[in-house]
Amino acid sequence: MDKKFARITLDKDFPISRVDKRIYGSFVEHLGRAVYGGVYQPGHPSADEEGFRQDVLDLVKEIGVPIVRYPGGNFVSNFYWEDSVGPVADRPRRLELAWRSTEPNLVGVNEFSSWCKKAGTDLMMAVNLGTRGIDAACNLLEYCNHPSGTKYSDLRVSHGIKDPHNINLRRKNGAKEPFGVKLWCLGNEMDGPWQTGHKTAREYGRLADETAKAMKQIDPSLELVACGSSNTGMATYPQWEATVLEEAYDSVDFISLHTYYGNRFNDTRNFLAQSDDMDHFIRTVISTCDFVKAKKRSKKDIMLSFDEWNVWFHANEADDDTMQNRPWSVAPHLLEDHYDFEDALLVGLMLITLLKHSDRVRMACLAQLVNVIAPIMTEENGPAWKQTIYYPYLHASKYGRGIALNPSLRSSKHDTMDFTDVTDVDSVAVWNDEKEELTIFAVNRDLDEDIVLEADVKSFAGYRLLEHIVLEHDDMKAVNSAGRQTVLPKTVTDRDELKDGLLQSRLGKASWNVIRLGKN
Numbered sequence: 442m443d444k445k446f447a448r449i450t451l452d453k454d455f456p457i458s459r460v461d462k463r464i465y466g467s468f469v470e471h472l473g474r475a476v477y478g479g480v481y482q483p484g485h486p487s488a489d490e491e492g493f494r495q496d497v498l499d500l501v502k503e504i505g506v507p508i509v510r511y512p513g514g515n516f517v518s519n520f521y522w523e524d525s526v527g528p529v530a531d532r533p534r535r536l537e538l539a540w541r542s543t544e545p546n547l548v549g550v551n552e553f554s555s556w557c558k559k560a561g562t563d564l565m566m567a568v569n570l571g572t573r574g575i576d577a578a579c580n581l582l583e584y585c586n587h588p589s590g591t592k593y594s595d596l597r598v599s600h601g602i603k604d605p606h607n608i609n610l611r612r613k614n615g616a617k618e619p620f621g622v623k624l625w626c627l628g629n630e631m632d633g634p635w636q637t638g639h640k641t642a643r644e645y646g647r648l649a650d651e652t653a654k655a656m657k658q659i660d661p662s663l664e665l666v667a668c669g670s671s672n673t674g675m676a677t678y679p680q681w682e683a684t685v686l687e688e689a690y691d692s693v694d695f696i697s698l699h700t701y702y703g704n705r706f707n708d709t710r711n712f713l714a715q716s717d718d719m720d721h722f723i724r725t726v727i728s729t730c731d732f733v734k735a736k737k738r739s740k741k742d743i744m745l746s747f748d749e750w751n752v753w754f755h756a757n758e759a760d761d762d763t764m765q766n767r768p769w770s771v772a773p774h775l776l777e778d779h780y781d782f783e784d785a786l787l788v789g790l791m792l793i794t795l796l797k798h799s800d801r802v803r804m805a806c807l808a809q810l811v812n813v814i815a816p817i818m819t820e821e822n823g824p825a826w827k828q829t830i831y832y833p834y835l836h837a838s839k840y841g842r843g844i845a846l847n848p849s850l851r852s853s854k855h856d857t858m859d860f861t862d863v864t865d866v867d868s869v870a871v872w873n874d875e876k877e878e879l880t881i882f883a884v885n886r887d888l889d890e891d892i893v894l895e896a897d898v899k900s901f902a903g904y905r906l907l908e909h910i911v912l913e914h915d916d917m918k919a920v921n922s923a924g925r926q927t928v929l930p931k932t933v934t935d936r937d938e939l940k941d942g943l944l945q946s947r948l949g950k951a952s953w954n955v956i957r958l959g960k961n
Contacts, residue, residue, distance in 0.1 A: 445892045447852040447866035447948070451879070452900040457845040458800035460871060462507045463624075465838035466565065467810040468749065469553070470514035472540050473775030478821055479811035480556055481548050485822070493556050496825040500817050501560045501810065504831075505838045508624060510565040510748050510806045511553055515539035517629050518571025518637040522581045525549025526596070538637050540775060541768040550585065551597070554620045564620065565748070565806070568652070570628030570645070571638025575652045578627075582659050585620045594619070624664050624804070626748065627652055630671040630699065632681050642681045646688030653692035666695040666746045666804075673700065673722050679729045686733040686743065695746040695804065698726055701814075702787060703754025709783055709917055711857040713886045716790035716867065718860075719750070723798045745798070747805040750791060752784045752830070753814045776813045780828045782928050782951075783917040789833035789884050789953040796837070796869045796882070799845045807834055820923050829921055829928040832912050836930070836955045840880040843873035855887075866892055866948060872901075877960035879904060885948035888917075892948050896956075899942030904958040906944075909933050913952040930955075 469475050483492035512520055519538045525546050526532075532546035548556075557564045566585065568578040580593050587594035597616050630636050631645040640648070645668065653665045667689050670678035682696060700719060704712035723745065730743040755778035763773050778784075788807075795805050807830075811817045816831035852864035868883035879901055885892050898904065912930045919927045936947040937956065948954050 443853060445853045445865050445887060445890050447850070447864075447868070447883075447892055447894045448896075449848040449850050449868055449870070449881075449894065450897040451846050451848060451870050451881070453846070453872060454900070455847045455849070457797065457847055459844050460796065460799045460841060461803040462842060463804040464795055464799060464802060465504075465506065465834070465841070466508035466510065466748070466804055466806040467506050468510040468514070468806040468808040469512075469810050470813065471512050471516045471537065471544055472514060472809070472813050473777065474772050474812040474819070475809055475815070476548050477545070477772035479813075479819055481552070482819075482821070491552065491555060493559060494819065494825065497811055497817060497819060498560055500825055500827065500831075501562070504816075504835050506560065506562045506810070508563045508565045508804065508806070509557060509560070509810065510567060510626065513539070513567055513629055515629060515636060517567040517569050520569045521573075522550060522569070522577065522584070526551055526584070536769065541764045542773060543769050543771050545771055550581070551616055554585075554616070563624065564622050565624040565626065565804075566622045567626035567629055570631065570648055570652065571636060574648060575655050578652050579655050579659060582625070582656050585622045586660055588619055623662060624666070625656065626666045626668075626697065627693070628668050631668045632675055632677055633671045642677060642684035643688065646685040649685065650689035650692045653689060657692070664694045665692070666697050666748065667693040669696040669698050669726060671699050673718070679725050682726055682729045683733055686730060687736070690733055690737055690739060690743065691741075693743070695744045696726065696730065697749075698722060698745055698747045699749035701749075701751055701753035703752060704783065705754055708858055709888060710855070710886070711859055712783060713787055713790065713884075714857045714860040714863040715787060716794045717863060719791055719794045720797070723747070723794070723802060727798075727801050742801070744803045745801050747795060747802055749806060749808040751808050751814050752780065752787055753778060755779060777818070778814050779920050780830045781917065782829055782914040782919045785829035785833055785912060785928065786884055786886070786951060786953055788830040789837075789882070789912075790867055790886070792833055792837040792841070793867050793869045793882050793884065796841060796845045796871065818923070824923055826923045827921060827926065829919075832928075832930050833953050836910065837882065840878075840955060840957060841871045841882070843871045843875070843878075846870045846872055853892075866894060868894065878907070879958040881946075881954075881956040883946075883948055883954040883956065885950060885952050885954070888951050890950055894946045894948050896944040896946070897942065898939075898944050898958065901958060902942070903961050905961050906937050906939050907957040907959045909937050909946065909957070910955040911949060911952055913949045917951065
């Protein structure tokens with residue numbers, strides 16, 4: 442058997458791009474217990490005056506989540522935003538078609554905007570282009586961003602008070618200052634037959650273009666995301682992207698990508714190779730965007746918003762049972778995947794893939810944030826706790842700020858059921874030029890052997906090893922729970938040697954590694 446190896450060369454003069462911090466975004470949808478029982482639970486011991494769980498807020502702030510996409514997801518395609526504002530007691534309950542639940546509208550646009558401020562994150566708003574269209578999108582934008590003196594901006598301020606200009610009469614859930622939402626998704630997964638208001642590519646492209654133009658009349662500084670394919674298995678992919686951009690190229694700034702991976706056949710090697718599929722997905726969409734750019738003789742690049750990505754498969758059978766046999770409940774337990782150690786490795790690999798494409802992937806949202814396929818879980822009357830996937834997400838957000846470097850990776854390889862030439866090690870590095878720190882993210886995908894990663898860091902003269910953080914476990918199926926954190930990162934001190942610009946780091950079998958260097 443050939444010896445396993447991995448080598449990278451890191452040089453300041455070979456950057457990929459400065460990383461847009463929004464690549465570490467997340468997603469909260471009105472789905473299951475993401476909102477009710479997740480971010481919001483009046484009566485919980487940690488709940489603040491608005492009913493938001495402080496224990497959840499603390500975990501979100503620890504990650505440093507820069508943007509949160511809201512309110513969907515599939516939910517948005519039957520979302521009547523007007524029902525989610527105004528006095529809570531007057532808000533209607535609605536049948537929620539995407540997840541066959543009942544939406545009580547206890548949390549809406551105002552409340553979630555307030556939660557975002559508390560979490561230190563920016564709101565990424567989605568508009569309903571399923572059952573609604575241009576007028577509803579523009580009205581919501583006016584409500585959120587226009588200062589005052591118009592129908593919907595005054596509605597934000599007064600919420601129905603007869604004299605909206607009398608500050609003393611405003612209800613407690615009014616908002617005098619505009620929310621200043623700059624990121625907007627033009628619908629969600631409109632290529633999907635499951636989507637309420639599903640459209641053809643041409644139909645959606647025309648609607649997205651006209652909606653974008655109208656919204657930018659109100660606020661030219663907006664950044665707008667058009668819907669790309671829901672996944673690479675769609676029959677219309679990637680022609681969908683080409684057709685939509687033929688219609689809307691000049692009016693939008695991003696096109697979205699969504700993907701989820703699972704290990705239904707319990708083939709861990711194949712499971713950990715699926716980040717290679719993510720890489721191919723990104724490359725294909727970039728090529729499609731650039732084809733339309735050439736066709737239109739445009740000077741503008743369309744950027745990518747990978748605004749749904751994660752592992753998702755554990756809870757599928759339970760979800761089907763709940764939606765079919767117990768429909769129209771409020772905040773049912775849906776999509777509550779309990780992640781194991783190997784899921785954390787794939788999340789780390791997907792983060793590495795996003796960083797490798799940071800020149801075009803400028804936004805990304807781990808879907809979702811709390812309870813629903815999420816890094817954070819809550820007990821209704823107990824604590825919030827960290828799933829296994831929380832840790833690579835935390836490390837990337839904390840240490841992956843700066844300039845992504847081309848790693849020039851060379852590694853031994855293996856084949857799996859669906860993939861060939863899979864590198865045993867995948868890695869990328871980010872140089873924080875402000876702090877004078879270099880962070881190498883690396884996953885050893887080999888399940889049986891430790892592998893020494895040799896990194897040429899001669900470009901970083903005077904740097905020393907700060908720490909080597911490892912996430913590893915003997916049981917690939919190990920999970921965390923509210924009462925027991927089985928899968929935890931640790932700092933190791935005996936796996937690295939830095940001498941004459943060559944760093945040698947031993948990567949344990951099946952492990953996530955964060956190797957940090959800093960200036961002396």
